[in-house]
Amino acid sequence: MSRLVRVAGLMGAALVMAAGIVAGTGGPAAAETPDPLVLRDFFDRRVPELMAAQKVPGLAVTVVDGSGELFTGDYGFADVAAGLPVVAEETAFRTASIAKTFTAVAVLQQVEAGALDLHADVNTYLPGDFRIADAYPGRPVTLHHLLTHTAGFADLWRGDLTTDLTDVLPLKDFLPAFQPDRVYPPGEYVSYSNYGLQLAGYIVERVSGRPFASYMDERLFGPLGMRHSGFVQPSLAAERFPVSLYYGSDPSVLMPLHHPQGGPEGSTGHASAADMGRFLRMLLGGGEYEGVRVLQPSSVDMMLARQAGSHPLLDGAGYGTWQLDRVGPGIVTSYGGDGGAHAQFALVPGRDLGIYVVANGDGSPPEYRSHIRALIVEEFLALVTDTRPDPVPVKGSVTAPPSGDYLTSRHVEGEPMKLLQLAFDRVTVTTAADGTVTTAQPAQPEHRWIPVGDGVYASTEGRDRLGFIERDGEVVGLIFESNPSQAYLLVPAHASPAVRLPIAAGALLVLSTVVVWPVVALVRRLRRRSTGERSRAALIARILAGAVAATGVAYVVFLVGVTADPTVLEFGSWAQNLPLALAVPAAAAVAVFAVVAWARRWWSRAGRVHFTAIALAAGVFLGIAAQYGLVWGL
Template structure:
């Protein structure tokens, strides 16, 4: 372990309330009468030295770096574990840089707000006023232009676009101008509707910095942010940039596979740095946090006006005013029941997060070079450590309010399925809506039971006004209600994610049933063409004369179509099991893999026509005709779902 301590004032006068000054509630994880540990440098360092190695072992992560600071100085900076597992190179607390991905968004927001301070950008002006014509944002919602405020709060209304974020060759990334020009997502909702995490919004913010300043984004950020703060071991660069990795002494990254950490993909280029191409060290992030805890000033050097710095960490957008939301390049969350504001970052074997607890004058940064052991999805060491530090050194929050009585205010109507808005209707990324959803069931006592891959916990207790808290008090669930009907929900644990309610026929569970039934019905048809492999003399022995050619060919077409569709589905699943799916999607889903389902659609159309002909001409027995019709319907349903999730080639896509 490599450790550095720096002087800092005591936080003896901490006074953290249980609620925000805004009306949203903050839930304590549990009622606790203990006194917080005095956050002296010695106490914080001792806690880190004891707890971080335990967490590295528990999460199976090779190494981590941590900084804890207040507005007047660093409380503790520590490096733990290994920067390179194979070479047994330890993490150096001062020198080892960690890929910190989307933590960059807070620094990008800072550079944009600097230009707002200078009058070169305005938060509420149509961004097209600043952009060249080839990058102009489409006027999809007349009278509702996209502004810098919308971009910085993930509320511009862009659909998600994973494809095109990276390139296979780190030297082939192009310019920021080219990226924002060639990769603009569709606008699928008006600005200010929901917060939906948007990498493109921050790429466009970086380009606005370029157009307003007349400088390359990385040059501007270096001269006006990193250099004034003394962040000498921080840089905007891609995770696979070999020169940056060497110059910054970057830690290697590790993913979990085969029962342990293995090297993660690192030889790729990131096509837009402002949203996530970022390396930093624990001491450098301490300086960034101290600057914002100090109202935009560090050691007499002002990087941002107090007004803009405070605005970054104030709530600037929420789908409802009494719920947790997002700031400018930041998001609110809960840390041991207290309001925290910051930003996480993750990419292929790298996880980082920083959080300010403004009421406690405390900043925490944690970076790790491994995803960890994911028994039920990826576990996040930085988030866990931030919560533990807040629990140890910040006075306990007051206990959560008791649950209100069921339907006290005539509430209800929350049951249903809610799917993520972080999706793309135009390509295979649309499957994200099936993989990230929440199903809500209302109980007689007014509580809710949540299920599905995106449900952070199961039981939620009513607090009134369409708000619920998790049974352990660590999270808050808020519904967006319009015209008396719940239309969306969000969690305090991630305020940049919104889940929109969908009707039953768009629910992933419905689609799953259709796929299973379709596959089962189609499977029987595969036997028809196989029966043609039996020698003709055996098929004729003791049987009636062969059926006419047309019915035989109808069954052959149905069987071949079923074999194609089911074989494709099985082959696709087998192939996906052997590739890094996020990495593959970032490069782009291989278009040839969409052709077999397209052929299946054409063939299924023929099967449907032949099903009608079979009834008209009385082919086979009634049972045979019913069977054939069911096969046709099964194929239709299966391919309809495949088409819904864009797994069928479409020349118009």
């Protein structure tokens, strides 16, 4: 579905519902409370349309205000094969990263109790044998950084999943064993970090003296009456409450249940849609739900306020939340996706409204940011809130941002995922003479942007905005307002994947030509001619070169294969880099053999040239792999 079709759909829905969506006169701006009957009409029409279009099997939605539930709907199946329907009150779905909002609540509860300080060094709260590395002296990581994804951690994948439930580590063991590097000074950029929220949850565990999951049951889910919610391994969740299964690109693709490490970041969080309605009412009520207070109003204000951002004029992070001002003023959201589970809530505190949507399928959205849960949330918000005015282009000349490649700040050094991210999660910027900017991303449509001032550009075909990040008067990166959770940082041309990856592909192509050697040898043998080998050393040289080439080709095949299911990399270990590490001394030996081949005149001149090309290609391929940390690993 194109953006134009989406906008047309919104306009049509707005026209149909303008007269009846609210109990009042004058349209959404003057509205007080949406009419529950009209909400039902809207969702009962729109949700099945989108589910069919995107091939999502099950979904639940709830809309609340401070006084109660306005609408709750359940659609489709929690278990397609068994024909079990979604039941909004009872069916628990994985919350994915929305659980980070729960973790933020727990941290702020302990701040209120005086046990934690948002701006103290987190090492203050950790045991003596576990320290967050002092990578930037004088600039420690704090809970404020953890809750706003500004701690500057690398985005480590290795070890996130295990193949055996008994191998799941407690937080006290997992966090020290898989501590990522600090790659940015704290506060420098918003760069999404699961590890940061795991660490925050562990700190709650430490100061409260209770396991994190038990703490959440006692201090959040229990008091709010969220009986179908909790932190529990997905493979065990069905023992506690009715759960949904999860599906891939369509309802025939059943996603496997994995055993995730951690938990406070969302990998083990579960909640029913109705339970999430209670949680949203608590936030709208300033920390209180039906006479039960779990947070002080000042803490809720901190959660919903902008606490950090990569660009001062664009959406940023609260504590466990994100701004959604690009859709309408004052809107706050949280969202997540994890192996078929997709969820999002949005709060409009100025209107005392909240919505939660959860689905159990990846489906087939037209763009990765147009998943059914996001479309439903944004279409609902467009109907009940004021939208931001269309941007006004800057008049006169504009200082053009630099063209080039901008790479994701979610840095994964030393893992195969690093190469996949650089291949797919990057932005190529082209600046035109008229001051407009074009951005291109792999497997995504190009977008054109017009300058609206202060380093901000507005999309010509939608409601997204683009901001260029400056440091000391120089552009160092950019951020899309539709994705405030990460920045894209400008890299020199020689370090761009657009340069390096084609060179690596060319080297791999040269390496693959070693297949001619056994073919030629076989033909010569069949014709009863000499194989051309002058010595045992020459034969060993070719065997070694063939092994290096085969290793490189096999590694790339492995990388291509895991694009279909990147979770394979989350089960990985340092052994994923072992083949390339072993290929390095072999490639060095091949380089020596290339010199010897010319000195001793092995093979024909063409044969020696070919062997030398193989040796050079091996060096180039492994050199580029080493620059991405894929040879020696972590």
